[in-house]
Amino acid sequence: MFFNVSPFFIKMKKNLKCSFCGRDKKDASILVSGMEAHICDQCVSQAVQIVKEEEAERNKFGAESGFNLLKPTEITDFLDQCNWSNRC
Numbered sequence: 001m002f003f004n005v006s007p008f009f010i011k012m013k014k015n016l017k018c019s020f021c022g023r024d025k026k027d028a029s030i031l032v033s034g035m036e037a038h039i040c041d042q043c044v045s046q047a048v049q050i051v052k053e054e055e056a057e058r059n060k061f062g063a064e065s066g067f068n069l070l071k072p073t074e075i076t077d078f079l080d081q082c083n084w085s086n087r088c
Contacts, residue, residue, distance in 0.1 A: 018043055 016025040016033070018040035025031045028040035039047075070078070 019037040
């Protein structure tokens with residue numbers, strides 16, 4: 001089957017670059033193409049590292065935040081003891 005491909009599309013395919021760092025396709029091991037953007041393997045690796053660091057920071061913050069999460073029964077017990085006229 002033969003497809004009629006415009007010269008613009010052929011030219012565009014030759015000049016693919018990473019949308020994040022600008023690295024040419026020929027200089028990247030892998031260039032993942034999306035609908036309107038491309039990302040090279042090195043930018044993917046960097047993005048994965050950033051996500052891991054952000055998740056670790058969130059987990060660290062959550063564990064050390066000092067919040068004492070109560071169980072539903074503990075909340076109920078507290079509310080049952082509350083004197084609503086004095087706003088607990």
